[in-house]
Amino acid sequence: MTRPRYRTVGTALIFLSVAQLSTGLKCICHICTNKTCETGADGACWNSVMLIDGKEEAVKSCLTPLEMKGQVFCYSSRNVSKRNCCFTDFCNNETLHLYPAGRIQMEPGWGRLELAAVVLVPICLLCAGVLLVICAAHGRHCTHRRIRKHDVEEPLDDQSLMAPHKSLKDLIFDMSTSGSGSGLPLLVQRTIARTIILQETIGKGRFGEVWRGKWRGEDVAVKIFSSRDERSWFREAEIYQTILLRHENILGFIAADNKDNGSWTQLWLVSEYHEHGSLYDYLNRHTVSVEAMLILALSIASGLAHLHMEIVGTQGKPAIAHRDLKSKNILVKRNGTAAIADLGLAVKHDPTTNTVDIPANHRVGTKRYMAPEILDDSINMSNFELIKRADMYSLGLVFWELTRRCSVRGVYEDYQMPYYDIVPSDPSIEDMRKVVCDQRLRPNIPNQWQSCEALRVMGKIMRECWYTNSAARLTALRVKKTVSQVANVKDMKE
Numbered sequence: 001m002t003r004p005r006y007r008t009v010g011t012a013l014i015f016l017s018v019a020q021l022s023t024g025l026k027c028i029c030h031i032c033t034n035k036t037c038e039t040g041a042d043g044a045c046w047n048s049v050m051l052i053d054g055k056e057e058a059v060k061s062c063l064t065p066l067e068m069k070g071q072v073f074c075y076s077s078r079n080v081s082k083r084n085c086c087f088t089d090f091c092n093n094e095t096l097h098l099y100p101a102g103r104i105q106m107e108p109g110w111g112r113l114e115l116a117a118v119v120l121v122p123i124c125l126l127c128a129g130v131l132l133v134i135c136a137a138h139g140r141h142c143t144h145r146r147i148r149k150h151d152v153e154e155p156l157d158d159q160s161l162m163a164p165h166k167s168l169k170d171l172i173f174d175m176s177t178s179g180s181g182s183g184l185p186l187l188v189q190r191t192i193a194r195t196i197i198l199q200e201t202i203g204k205g206r207f208g209e210v211w212r213g214k215w216r217g218e219d220v221a222v223k224i225f226s227s228r229d230e231r232s233w234f235r236e237a238e239i240y241q242t243i244l245l246r247h248e249n250i251l252g253f254i255a256a257d258n259k260d261n262g263s264w265t266q267l268w269l270v271s272e273y274h275e276h277g278s279l280y281d282y283l284n285r286h287t288v289s290v291e292a293m294l295i296l297a298l299s300i301a302s303g304l305a306h307l308h309m310e311i312v313g314t315q316g317k318p319a320i321a322h323r324d325l326k327s328k329n330i331l332v333k334r335n336g337t338a339a340i341a342d343l344g345l346a347v348k349h350d351p352t353t354n355t356v357d358i359p360a361n362h363r364v365g366t367k368r369y370m371a372p373e374i375l376d377d378s379i380n381m382s383n384f385e386l387i388k389r390a391d392m393y394s395l396g397l398v399f400w401e402l403t404r405r406c407s408v409r410g411v412y413e414d415y416q417m418p419y420y421d422i423v424p425s426d427p428s429i430e431d432m433r434k435v436v437c438d439q440r441l442r443p444n445i446p447n448q449w450q451s452c453e454a455l456r457v458m459g460k461i462m463r464e465c466w467y468t469n470s471a472a473r474l475t476a477l478r479v480k481k482t483v484s485q486v487a488n489v490k491d492m493k494e
């Protein structure tokens with residue numbers, strides 16, 4: 001209790017002393033009326049900072065020669081930690097501090113509280129720092145463990161991968177603009193697949209069932225393979241993820257997932273869903289106008305032309321042959337265009353070695369749609385051009401199915417499969433070979449097609465796709481151009 005009072009008295013004494021100034025040097029003076037003072041001869045400007053009740057307080061004034069002689073004010077006292085005497089006009093203008101950061105200088109006689117603060121604060125700061133480092137390291141470890149867990153366990157947390165508001169369109173848009181080229185990241189694919197709710201079966205094919213499912217309220221198609229067809233699942237997923245394959249007339253692939261539930265593996269391929277189903281289903285149910293027929297024909301040819309086309313470059317696309325083109329493997333979209341689907345038997349061309357990417361065993365595909373050179377096994381499978389030409393023969397058959405259903409002035413044919421009138425319902429290779437190779441028969445082109453320009457051109461395209469000599473057949477690009485001319489589509493960019 002005595003110390004503050006003593007300090008105040010000491011300070012007052014200093015103030016009183018420095019107030020009695022004589023002329024000489026001009027100095028800053030806090031306690032003078034006009035804030036300046038003058039020293040007598042041999043006087044000095046005085047600058048000090050004191051710790052008063054825990055706060056720094058600066059005092060500036062003049063020192064008399066007497067005070068200077070004693071030099072008492074130019075030394076430290078108990079309360080004044082820094083003081084300075086100087087000898088030019090206003091040299092005490094600068095502000096002194098006890099410590100640069102305003103820290104309290106330790107002086108004898110400090111209170112226990114101050115001492116404790118000085119010792120404890122750095123120790124606490126040091127502890128906090130150590131704790132922070134430990135927490136940061138632990139946090140990283142936990143995140144790492146969480147990521148590793150996602151790799152091996154399920155269910156996956158899609159929130160960490162995809163914003164909840166994102167639609168399939170957004171995801172596909174992100175994917176096609178991200179530059180990654182081929183497909184969504186595998187974890188995203190898996191996350192999508194595992195959050196689909198299956199609704200109903202919509203189709204059956206070679207390898208299992210196709211379902212309609214819901215993902216975030218949107219319809220998707222899910223092709224489920226049995227575990228013994230793992231190679232087919234893998235192959236189809238691989239083909240769909242070929243760089244630059246994505247095209248409006250090729251079924252939009254979304255995700256592949258293999259989910260092991262302990263006793264068996266479920267293999268899923270997720271794609272865009274098309275409510276009209278296959279072209280086969282559609283033509284069985286509907287006739288089409290000339291315009292609708294041309295739109296379907298043009299989009300099928302565009303899809304096949306894209307599939308067949310090689311795009312050169314580091315991020316290029318290899319030429320791909322479908323090998324199972326038929327009306328059941330083409331889907332009808334809501335906007336009346338078509339998308340080529342079921343790429344499970346497709347093969348890619350490797351231009352550097354001029355080979356096919358997998359051993360192309362000869363007779364795959366659907367017998368009814370097989371080209372003559374496949375039926376009689378004369379095709380040279382190492383020549384990729386020839387594999388594409390076999391697709392063109394099948395395309396001609398699909399066009400025949402489509403054009404029959406075209407209604408002109410109310411006249412149209414019933415739906416029929418190619419060769420419906422000359423082969424049994426599930427024809428063998430031998431049945432087909434006899435008809436297509438030996439007898440050289442082809443589906444009938446009705447006479448009335450000659451009276452409608454669009455149908456006439458379609459008939460001509462078919463014949464030119466059905467040549468026994470595959471080298472003479474039209475290419476997909478040629479068919480696309482011819483159909484587009486008929487359809488008078490003005491914005492074709494070739």
Ligand SMILES: Nc1ncnc2c1ncn2[C@@H]1O[C@H](COP(=O)(O)OP(=O)(O)O)[C@@H](O)[C@H]1O
Nearest residue numbers: 203205206207210221272273274277278328342
């Ligand atoms: N994305 C889809 N939207 C609507 N229906 C589809 C879709 N994918 C397949 N389907 C239906 O399922 C059938 C079989 O599909 P597909 O891919 O050809 O399987 P598979 O390889 O077993 O032949 C098709 O003919 C079609 O009727």
Ligand SMILES: [Mg+2]
Nearest residue numbers: 205328329342
């Ligand atoms: Mg199929």
